[in-house]
Amino acid sequence: MTASEPYDLLVIGGGINGTGIARDAAGRGLRVLLCERGDLAEHTSSASTKLIHGGLRYLEHYEFRLVREALAERERLMRLAPHIIWPLRFVLPHDAGLRPAWMLRFGLFLYDHLSRLKALPGSQALRLTCDGLGAPLQPRLTRGFAYSDCWVEDSRLVVLNAVDAAERGAQIRTRTTVESARREAGAWTATLYDAEARRRESVRARIVVNAAGPWVAETLLRTLSVEARPKVRLVKGSHIVVRRLYEGAQAYILQQPDKRIVFAIPYERDFTLIGTTDVVHEGGPGPVAISAEETRYLCGCINRSFVRQVGPDDVVWSFSGLRPLYDDAAENASAVTRDYVLERDLDGPPLLSVFGGKITTYRRLAEHALEKLRPSLPGLQPAWTGTIPLPGGDIGDGDFDAFCRQFAGERPFLPEATVRRLARAYGTRADRLLGDARTVADLGETFDGDLSAREVDYLVGHEWARSPDDILWRRSKLGLRTGREAVARLGRYVADRARSQRP
Structure with a gap:
């Protein structure tokens, strides 16, 4: 691509929808530039309940199309x-x-x-008084049901889409803000500000995709100078993490008197993840934090059903995110549709804005987005992401335990817990990370949570990590096991490595 030749797509936003669209487009031969003003998955996409699911509760709102599509994607993403x-x-x-x-x-x-598809077992009735699955629950809960869905490392899903997009030719620029964009001479001219390099530049693109999440309406109005017709409803979802409440690999979905449901999910071996809330956010988009009221609510949800009681003092970590839902005028925040809406503006060079959506259906959303843009993309190649694994996902027949055993045999110097963590995070790409290491000493300086300098180098060099938070809370959840001194050391190390990556 020459300096004067425009990109086919300028994607604004490095969450799951933006990276999913960038990956799909790059794999179809399009010239793609994605700009994210912070880190990948820094906001909504790393603040989910970490589930790939059909959305059992959406059936109550008759969203059968969304549930059917999500269930199909659940099965597909398990393979990919x-x-x-x-x-x-x-x-x-x-x-x-x-x-x-x-x-x-x-x-x-x-x-x-x-x-x-039937890759997962179906539902079944349970007698909780006779089944070990009922052991953590209060005696009054005597009956129940079991069913299957999937867990996802949400922020890593975002990063891996970005990695694959880059390897297929897309440019991924984090810490880069699209300050403004205007239509002129049959294309978009955008001004970018790179916060790391502290410089501005102008680029041209035939199409702009606005996948800015909670900032989608603000981007339309302030960055693109386009009237925001569809309304966005910002709903805050918060989660808490406590020490492990029960034994076993099962999760619990708990009904509440306000007709909401709350999940309790095994998390990072030693913890339980509890969430989520649904609170209408009246302010503008931006970083959000859990309130004392939300914390009490989630603790109360657990205390209604579990034998073990928890309170605010038991919370070891919490996180919150804003869901940019399409405003369908529902009175209850929990009833607002989680489906996505794609709006195309053809008043000159095309603009596509993404409203709503859920992490489970991001891949189909990306396909639909490119289908919407097909009239402006003559010769667009066919859809492809439904069959090609994400980076590291090519582990043979999908037997993760067998893959771990093979990986452990090839790297016998690694502790079992490290083998499993690296296999979970990187899949087959763990070999690229470890390179020629044959002893623990070969991995260099170590930080808490078995994080090594070599892993940090990989994350800085290949996954755009630039700060301790990028590594400890988005590329991993090792922040739960990392002390202040190690965070400080890691910060100095990352800063040195990041400087070496700058052009």
């Missing part, structure tokens, strides 16, 4: 990224006075049958 996506069994206790048992059974019947 088995290192960061894996099956998870959920226990749904029947709570007398809330949804009746027949309604739960019927909902699960629909859930089982809306999916055409």
Whole structure:
């Protein structure tokens, strides 16, 4: 591509939708530039409940198309990224006075049958008083059901889409803001500001994709000078993490008197993840944090159902994100559609804006986005992402345990916990990270949580990490195991490595 030749797509936003679109487009031979003003997955895409699921509760709102599409994607993504996506069994206790048992059974019947593929086991009824799955629960919860969905390392899903996009020719620029863009001479001219290099530059693109998440409307108005017609409803979702509440690999989905549901999910071996809330956010987009009221609410949800009680003092970490939902005028925040809306503006060079969506359906959203843009992309190559694994996902027949055993045999100097963590995070690409290392000493300086200098070098050089938070909370969750002194050392090390990456 020459300096004067425009990009085919300028994608604004480095969350799951932006990176998914960039990957799909780059794989179809398009010239793609993605700009993210912070880190990849810095906001909404790393603040999810970490589930690839059909959305059992969406059936109550008759969103059958969304559930069917999400269930199909659940099965597909398990095959494409088995290192960061894996099956998870959920226990749904029947709570007398809330949804009746027949309604739960019927909902699960629909859930089982809306999916055409059957890679996961179907639902079943449980006698919780006779089943070990009921052991953590209060004695009043005697009946329940089990069903299957999947876990996902959400921020790594974003990063791996960006990695694949870059390897297929896309330019991925983090810490780069699209300050303005205007239509002129049949294309978009955009002014970019690179915060690392502290410089501005002008680029041209035939099409702009606005995938700015919570900032989608603000980007339309302030950056692109386009009137924002569809409304965005910002809903804050918060989660808490406590020390492990129970034994076993199962998760729990708990009904609440306000008709919401809250998940309790095994997390990072020694913890339990609890969430989420649904709170209408009245302010503008930006960083958000859990409130004391939300913390009390989530603790109360656990205390209604579990034998072990928790309080705010038990919370070891919390995180919050803003969901940029398409405003369908629903009164209850929990009832606002999680489906996505793609709006195309053809008043000159094309603009496509993404509203809403959920992490499970990001790949289909990307396909639909490019289909919307097909009239402006003559000769667009066919869709391809439904069959090609994400980086590191090519682990043979998808047997993760077998892959771990093979990996451990090839690197016998690594502790078992490290083998499993690296295999989960990087899949087959763990070999690229480790390179010629044959001893622990070969990995260089070590930080808490078995993080090595060699892994940090890989994350800085190949995954755009530029700060301790990028590494400890988005590329991994090692922040749960890292002390202040190690964070300070890591910060100095990352800064040195990041400087060496600058052009």
